[in-house]
Amino acid sequence: MTEKGGMTMFKRILFPTDFSDVSNKALGYIKQLKTDGAVELIVLHVIDERSFHAIEAYSSRNAVKLEMEITAGVEKELRLIEEQMEHAGFVVKTILQTGIPVREILRIEKEEDVSVIVIGSHGKSNLEEMFMGSVSEKVARKCTKPILIIKR
Numbered sequence: 001m002t003e004k005g006g007m008t009m010f011k012r013i014l015f016p017t018d019f020s021d022v023s024n025k026a027l028g029y030i031k032q033l034k035t036d037g038a039v040e041l042i043v044l045h046v047i048d049e050r051s052f053h054a055i056e057a058y059s060s061r062n063a064v065k066l067e068m069e070i071t072a073g074v075e076k077e078l079r080l081i082e083e084q085m086e087h088a089g090f091v092v093k094t095i096l097q098t099g100i101p102v103r104e105i106l107r108i109e110k111e112e113d114v115s116v117i118v119i120g121s122h123g124k125s126n127l128e129e130m131f132m133g134s135v136s137e138k139v140a141r142k143c144t145k146p147i148l149i150i151k152r
Contacts, residue, residue, distance in 0.1 A: 009036075009116075010038050010116040012039070012042070012112065012113070012116075013030055013041050013042065013115065013116055014117045015042065015118050016044045016046065016108075016117070016119050016139070017044070017045055018120070018135075019045070020120060021152070022122060026119065027084070030085070030118050031085075034088055034090060038090070041091070041093070042094075042095060042112050043078060043081050044104070044105065045077070045094075046097045046100075046101040047098045047099075048100065048101055052066075078096060101135045105135070106143060109143055109144065110144070115145065116145055116147065117143055117145055119148075121149050122152060
């Protein structure tokens with residue numbers, strides 16, 4: 001999609017991912033945007049801080065140790081996406097945050113001044129989404145930039 005004068009409309013893409021199947025499917029759409037002139041890709045993963053509060057409250061497991069294990073796994077997943085998308089020709093920046101996913105996605109949208117958000121429609125936590133609404137739905141309602149929601 002381009003504007004008049006050949007200027008690329010979707011130059012800088014924000015891709016929030018939870019590494020689910022639908023998030024991986026979104027990578028194919030992002031690659032298609034590359035052929036339309038997209039240059040930069042910001043890959044964002046937010047570790048939901050509320051899950052750590054639950055672990056601390058209801059488990060005898062060491063939350064700090066668990067957080068380190070989760071972070072190491074997430075960093076590995078982010079590197080794989082980074083390598084794949086650099087190979088596809090993107091300039092890639094990865095961001096790992098701990099917080100509330102919707103808030104962090106909206107904050108990064110503004111801070112990084114992205115052109116478009118590409119996000120999967122449903123992530124890994126289907127039970128939570130039944131009660132709370134999906135992250136993608138909340139982002140779509142509150143974001144200021146165009147959003148491409150990839151369905152399963």
